[in-house]
Amino acid sequence: MTKTERITWLDENRIETEIAATAAGADRLRVREILEKASTLGGLSEDDVAVLCAVTDPDLVAELFHTAEKVKTEIYGPRIVLFAPLYFSNICLNECVYCAFRRSNKELDRKILTMEEIEAETAALIDQGHKRLLLIGGEAFPKTGFQYLIDAIERIYSVKRGRGEIRRINVNVAPLETNEFRRLKDTGIGTYQLFQETYNRKVYEQMHPSGAKADFDWRVSVMDRAMAAGIDDVGIGPLFGLHDWRFEVLATMQHIAHLEDAFGVGPHTISVPRMEPAVGSDVSMAPPHMVSDFDFKKIIAILRLAVPYTGIILSTRENPEMRRDAFRLGVSQISGGSRTNPGGYATPVEEQAAQFTRGDHRPLDEVVRDIAASGCVPSFCTACYRMGRTGADFMDLAKPGLIREMCGPNALSSFMEYMLDYGSEDTCAAGEKAVAAEVATMEPKIARYSQTMMRKVREGKRDVYR
Template sequence: MYNVPANFINEQQIWDILNTHKTADRVQVREVLAKSAEMKGLEMDEVAVLTGISDPELLGELFHTANQVKETIYGKRLVLFAPLYISNLCSNECLYCAFRATNKEIVRNALTQKQITREVEILINKGHKRILLVAGEAYPQQGFQYVLDSVRTIYSVKSDHGEIRRVNVNVAPLTTEEFKMLKAEGIGTYQIFQETYHRETYQKVHLGGKKRDYNWRVWSLHRAMEAGIDDVGIGVLFGLFDYRFEILAMMQHIRELENQFGVGPHTISVPRLEPATGSDLATHPPFPVSDIDFRKIVAILRLAVPYTGIIMSTRETAQMRRETFALGVSQISAGSRTNPGGYEHEENQDDPSGQFSLGDHRPLDEVIRDVAKMGYIPSFCTACYRLGRTGQDFMDLAKPGDIKLHCAPNALSSFKEYLQNYASPETAEVGNRLIKETIAEMDGLAKQRAQKLVKRVEAGRDDVYC
């Protein structure tokens, strides 16, 4: 089944819809925005209408609506995580990536389990609770067992005030049986990007290796979900092809998963092409995405799939990240390194062995202080994954708004835990003031839960949640 063409990505349908909506009609745009405010999602033709917006007034209305939807569903929460690159070995030839097999300008490295333990210790001692494990698409002699061992190692590391409570994974597409093995290790989300859904472009930028097989990659989330992994993450690398096409193709992929499994992706990532060592294509994107179009992409996705998390990485500058919080972003990485061993040797921020250039080099504590000053609650919560509120169960709570009764209190307690155990005095002052102000504005059961959980943390308890 999974070597046949993925007919659910229908390129002709995408072009037909885009050609029908080349120019944004003001009446149509406002009708779509009015519908999107109901938080029931959008169809492909409605998404296409929004991609055609260029008028500053309509852009303002788009951004305002996205902000309303984001705050209604997520409130002021921002989930934080750190990527952990365990290896930059790779057998693929992807023209935009520093890890590509023939690139001689980087030093290859696959961390030992002892080195992974050291990286995790460093991340824990900074305050991180979530890790995204990332590896190039080739492994040391152990093969795929290397990934399984690495997940196990990450979960095994303990510190005075904590441990990593959730490991998400971004590795090469697997067989269904391998996905079952990955699930058995207790991972959270399995994440994979198609990079580009445009088949001709896909072939042009993937010159060798198994990744050249478009169909094997695009079917990977079907295999993951068949294996029982009900939290999956998708994304494209914006800049490889027309972003309007990519958004609609992503919508086709989302609807396919919803039709087949009853639930779509848990997260969408929105990386833009950034310079990478040894890649001329990464420095000169074929379809560069302007800052205004990038903000538009985030806003459109928030309205199109309102209950799906949107992830913003440290590829982007601090200022761009700030601007997208209000448009739909609900998860961010912080204090990131994209080279294996990068946390232990973080003094070398310009190590050319990273997968791509970072736009935001700030340490976790500084990011948290900045986020809190903006009025957002940095959240390290992992409760839903440990209590089984994933996949369809999560959506059943999210769509009627009931998930807020858990997420808001848990965000505050996990933030308080960070402030008490890891924060600088300046960050603690900003954060504690925000927690007090936030609880004062809450009411009902959510307020009662938040007060109870925060008091438990103040009394010396870690890892409290509801």
């Protein structure tokens, strides 16, 4: 690991000043001006976000939520993209005090998957109906080192199950060197994702006392190396519960601004994980800065307004009720039927091997049915990454609204594929209603594209996209 210089774009003093300046609450007129600005889909400044973080008045919160719903619908429509995490390992060299995977935890059954076990996990995910997954694990590789990751990605892409396959792999692994990121890009991944956990240096030091992860600057500069290596779709996010959520949101805004200044495009996704209980971690049982459901909904809504074209990801840390609320407020991607322990799909037995406690234990089919019944469209689309619509190219299509001409039909064709190949009778019934409702709202040209693509799927063709 190369020692990195202290990053300069993160200004903790400015964040603390912004929080202090809004401590007395938010001015109603100013809040409404910001919400009006957000409704134009141009995003918000760090100062704007600081004001929205201070909103507590029930009427203003309702307006905040309403505006977030409007913006989310305008950009993403009713689509909810689905994926699943595939944990290759729970072995880690770090000592993150809130995580079950931390090195000193003796209460965890340790495991790292062989290539054959990765293939079995992939097959089990395909048999559920998944088309995209997030490859993730503890921050340690076996004896083969980084090559293990390259081999795992190649093995996953090689698995075919009837008509099913994994078409896109996102990756969440420890920070890499720039040359390693170049090799990672060459494997054909989608998004590289990594969480800073907390942007507050003092808290970060307390929560990460040892291991490579203890180097704050090495971790917070990871996206610079990834993007310098040509990976233009990256995903960031803090772990809410370690520090004041307002600080983390404002620091995230500074991170976004830095990436936009340095590379011309910000993150493709932002994740919003809340700390959940983890085996062997007292900190996880009583988070230092517990985030209430009310504040969590505000976080999602504010981020949707602040960075309207960025995907917001919600994991199975949250329960079904919160997930339904989150769809409306701005979340555009969720995991479904997830396991957070290595080997958990091929051998679905709860073990003392998971990273955290899940809030949603439902199988994928039930999650899909719930999405459809709520008026949304489950999407298994992976088209943009294979068509080269990434980074700045994606944003060039997204900002004028052109991306909807691809995303809408692709969502429907991939959902139709799921229903025909994997959906239960009840899920298909709910899905057909959701599909009909969505087609009815489309412009005639886009509706025709969608109907043609779905007809091809019904006739037996697979992986239909534009």
